[in-house]
Amino acid sequence: MPINAVGREVPSEINGQRFKPFAGDGKTPPEGRRAGSLIRMAPKGRSKIVNSLEEVIKKVGLEDGMTISFHHHLRNGDFVVNMVMRTIEKMGFKNIRLFPTALFPVHEPLVPMLKSGVIRRIEGSMNGPVGEATSYGAMRETAVLRSHSGRVRAVESGEVHIDVAFIAAPTADPYGNLNGVDGPSACGPLAYAMVDAYHADHVVAITDHLVPYPAHPISIYQQNVDYVVPVDKIGDPKGIMSGTLRITTSPSRLKIARYALEVIDRVALKPGFSFQAGAGGISLAVTKFLGDLMRKRGIKASFINGGVTKYVVDMLHEGLVDVVLDGQAFDLDAVKSLKEDANHIETPLAMYGNPYSSGGIVNMLDAGVLGATEVDIDFNVNVNTHSDGLLLHGIGGHQEVAAGSALTIITVPLYRYRVPVVRERVTTVTTPGEVVDVVVTEYGIAINPKRDDIIEAMRGSKVPIWDIQDLQKKAYQICGKPEEPKTTDDIIAAILWRDGTIIDVVYKVKKS
Amino acid sequence: MIEAGTQEKGDALVIIEESDKREVLVESKIMAIYGEAIRKTVEEVTAGLVAKITVKDYGALDWVIRARLEAAIRKFKEGVKE
Numbered sequence: 183m184p185i186n187a188v189g190r191e192v193p194s195e196i197n198g199q200r201f202k203p204f205a206g207d208g209k210t211p212p213e214g215r216r217a218g219s220l221i222r223m224a225p226k227g228r229s230k231i232v233n234s235l236e237e238v239i240k241k242v243g244l245e246d247g248m249t250i251s252f253h254h255h256l257r258n259g260d261f262v263v264n265m266v267m268r269t270i271e272k273m274g275f276k277n278i279r280l281f282p283t284a285l286f287p288v289h290e291p292l293v294p295m296l297k298s299g300v301i302r303r304i305e306g307s308m309n310g311p312v313g314e315a316t317s318y319g320a321m322r323e324t325a326v327l328r329s330h331s332g333r334v335r336a337v338e339s340g341e342v343h344i345d346v347a348f349i350a351a352p353t354a355d356p357y358g359n360l361n362g363v364d365g366p367s368a369c370g371p372l373a374y375a376m377v378d379a380y381h382a383d384h385v386v387a388i389t390d391h392l393v394p395y396p397a398h399p400i401s402i403y404q405q406n407v408d409y410v411v412p413v414d415k416i417g418d419p420k421g422i423m424s425g426t427l428r429i430t431t432s433p434s435r436l437k438i439a440r441y442a443l444e445v446i447d448r449v450a451l452k453p454g455f456s457f458q459a460g461a462g463g464i465s466l467a468v469t470k471f472l473g474d475l476m477r478k479r480g481i482k483a484s485f486i487n488g489g490v491t492k493y494v495v496d497m498l499h500e501g502l503v504d505v506v507l508d509g510q511a512f513d514l515d516a517v518k519s520l521k522e523d524a525n526h527i528e529t530p531l532a533m534y535g536n537p538y539s540s541g542g543i544v545n546m547l548d549a550g551v552l553g554a555t556e557v558d559i560d561f562n563v564n565v566n567t568h569s570d571g572l573l574l575h576g577i578g579g580h581q582e583v584a585a586g587s588a589l590t591i592i593t594v595p596l597y598r599y600r601v602p603v604v605r606e607r608v609t610t611v612t613t614p615g616e617v618v619d620v621v622v623t624e625y626g627i628a629i630n631p632k633r634d635d636i637i638e639a640m641r642g643s644k645v646p647i648w649d650i651q652d653l654q655k656k657a658y659q660i661c662g663k664p665e666e667p668k669t670t671d672d673i674i675a676a677i678l679w680r681d682g683t684i685i686d687v688v689y690k691v692k693k694s
Numbered sequence: 695m696i697e698a699g700t701q702e703k704g705d706a707l708v709i710i711e712e713s714d715k716r717e718v719l720v721e722s723k724i725m726a727i728y729g730e731a732i733r734k735t736v737e738e739v740t741a742g743l744v745a746k747i748t749v750k751d752y753g754a755l756d757w758v759i760r761a762r763l764e765a766a767i768r769k770f771k772e773g774v775k776e
Contacts, residue, residue: 200747570727598753600753664727691726
């Protein structure tokens with residue numbers, strides 16, 4: 183097996199499909215032309231409503247082995263994936279390739295379908311139980327994980343062809359115009375589903391809020407949607423929307439946020455700067471503190487790319503930022519603002535950070551603050567696996583923000599409970615050290631040695647500055663050196679860099 | 695039987711029960727990567743104690759496990775005296 187640019191041994195074939203080894207960000211040029219979808223012609227009539235999932239599955243001509251897709255705007259409140267998959271199972275289909283943007287703990291009912299062969303493999307993020315089951319070998323074929331933008335690239339390039347896209351639609355009209363800002367299951371943008379709507383051979387909307395034609399606003403347009411299936415409920419609002427997200431109250435986590443803020447202040451903060459927000463506890467604290475600092479200094483940002491939360495919306499309303507770009511809303515304030523504020527814009531995922539495009543939002547970012555499960559002495563970051571080897575998280579937009587943003591900060595505690603976060607070698611490489619600039623912990627920061635400008639900017643700061651190897655030694659001194667995860671030689675998942683090259687693989691974990 | 699510690703994340707619960715023979719049981723959420731280290735600490739701190747010793751670890755640092763073990767042993771020995 184070839185060794186890639188982060189020193190990992192990776193296969194050149196996954197599930198019979200050829201993949202190149204990771205060669206470095208921007209080092210593998212694109213080839214070919216964009217892929218298309220089946221050209222269809224709508225039958226005469228003014229309604230695309232079909233009254234049952236079983237009927238719609240017959241109409242689209244689903245067959246064994248086909249690829250079906252879903253989006254995850256309903257997160258852990260989603261009912262649609264399970265509803266559709268149960269119907270597919272009941273109808274006796276086998277060997278389906280599931281291509282969701284992401285799965286959550288609510289999707290645990292898929293685990294028996296992996297074992298029985300209804301699903302042959304999943305290509306998408308698996309947060310929680312489905313990932314854990316896959317780690318222990320439940321999936322017949324090999325999982326493939328892509329970042330948000332990497333998934334868009336895969337669809338556009340034809341690496342993955344979607345036969346049927348099932349789109350959970352919080353609002354739909356009978357002719358297939360969809361949005362996510364209204365209805366009992368409102369989720370905000372429908373950004374993740376847009377690429378599927380353009381590129382799938384058949385597109386089915388599933389809604390619990392049918393409105394008269396034309397729905398407005400429109401996120402996904404009628405000319406791409408073949409059928410609309412009304413159901414009782416597409417989701418549970420409690421799992422779709424977080425309550426008001428809480429800023430961390432842990433003194434050590436707040437210290438991490440303050441150190442990160444100081445790095446942003448010295449390196450990136452200037453009138454018109456731009457910032458990537460997130461919903462993690464530390465990330466929220468950074469956003470809040472940044473707003474306070476901007477107010478104090480009289481500095482206004484040009485845009486925030488989100489991960490939109492109340493904290494971002496408050497900054498928009500206060501005039502601290504001109505525009506919010508929104509690919510995902512985390513709370514009801516974000517949904518309401520997307521609906522009402524003209525300078526809060528829904529962005530298709532194709533606009534986010536696909537390297538094989540004419541340029542993404544991430545290329546315009548001045549600062550991005552990201553989390554991690556592990557970081558190593560080469561600044562490589564793991565967000566997918568835990569230190570025991572279990573695959574428990576997706577990539578999200580981690581890769582593209584890190585690659586695009588002028589300043590990429592990873593905020594992590596030095597250790598979580600007894601597990602060191604700063605390590606000799608990450609269990610899985612999700613994002614290579616070459617696109618990571620600063621690692622911020624509660625003990626201080628480590629700056630990537632190739633960023634002389636940041637080293638210079640931090641001179642005179644009271645924030646402790648460490649060599650990353652010393653941070654790692656400190657972590658091992660506190661926790662003890664961890665044993666290697668107990669894995670076998672079987673590859674259960676491939677982790678792709680956003681350009682479609684293999685950056686790492688995940689091995690099957692032995693049951694203890 | 696005595697207990698020391700809690701079942702909070704980052705802590706450990708130590709239970710010591712009277713027994714004619716020495717018996718040591720260790721459970722941990724992070725057995726895969728710290729199992730050997732935890733067992734070694736438990737054996738070292740409880741060496742010579744003839745009792746049934748159960749350690750339920752929830753990701754505690756080594757110092758915390760030692761402290762909980764020591765507290766448990768003292769409680770157990772006090773109890774025996776009475």
